[in-house]
Amino acid sequence: MSNTTNQSDVYIFPQGIPGFEEIHEFRIGYDKEQPLAQLISAKDENIGFVLMRPEIVFNDYVQEIKVDEESSAILGTIDFLDLEAWVILTLNHQDFTKTTANLCAPILLNPNQKLGLQCILNNDKYSAREFVFQAQASNAQEEGAVD
Amino acid sequence: MLVLSRKVNQTIKIGEDIEITVVSISGDNVRIGINAPKSYKVLRSEIYEEIEKQNRESSRSSVIPLELKQLLDSNENG
Numbered sequence: 001m002s003n004t005t006n007q008s009d010v011y012i013f014p015q016g017i018p019g020f021e022e023i024h025e026f027r028i029g030y031d032k033e034q035p036l037a038q039l040i041s042a043k044d045e046n047i048g049f050v051l052m053r054p055e056i057v058f059n060d061y062v063q064e065i066k067v068d069e070e071s072s073a074i075l076g077t078i079d080f081l082d083l084e085a086w087v088i089l090t091l092n093h094q095d096f097t098k099t100t101a102n103l104c105a106p107i108l109l110n111p112n113q114k115l116g117l118q119c120i121l122n123n124d125k126y127s128a129r130e131f132v133f134q135a136q137a138s139n140a141q142e143e144g145a146v147d
Numbered sequence: 148m149l150v151l152s153r154k155v156n157q158t159i160k161i162g163e164d165i166e167i168t169v170v171s172i173s174g175d176n177v178r179i180g181i182n183a184p185k186s187y188k189v190l191r192s193e194i195y196e197e198i199e200k201q202n203r204e205s206s207r208s209s210v211i212p213l214e215l216k217q218l219l220d221s222n223e224n225g
Contacts, residue, residue: 017202018195018198018199018202019198019199019200019203019206020202020206035219036211036215036216036219038209038211039209045209047206048206048208048209048210049202049205049206050208050210050211052219056219057219066185068185068186068187069184069185069186070188088201088202088205089205089215090204090205091205091208091215093208093212096214096218099215102202102205104197104198105198105201118198118202120188120190120194120195120198122188122190128197128198132219133218136219
């Protein structure tokens, strides 16, 4: 089973990502309109991750990301606006509503230079296993609240 | 390793730029405040290991399940 994607660009991850430090080339496959994308090792298709744009569910998350200097240097830019922030999802195949997102360490991409890394945040507020659909549910409740 | 004793609210200075404060102590639990420039990455040591572990768990599939897409779409539009 494969997903069709409009784009499949190769990004260089100079540090790999934790647990996969030896992988320096990843393919990013995404459709411009989808909030989901794939991060796949360029050398081994069996190593891959599902990414999600965090802002569709976690409202303030992206604004709160503070990129440390070392990460900025690796990404080739000090301007956060040059970057895309994605989070890795851990899927629960028995029950997709239990899918979690790693907000502790987003994947940051610089599409102009095709550079990327996983940035561990200095932020206690977010966990590596945030439930995606509970966050959506509470957003919906807030929006439905009558003042 | 340099070992210092501190009481609550006392601080430790490392070099010019880093200051560590004992914020509170409760039983086994010490809350430590760290003032350091953004160029320093400050992490609880077990965090890197946790991210490694989480990545390994997540790496099993990059196929985007249709059901997941649908759940996200329906919640966005609902």
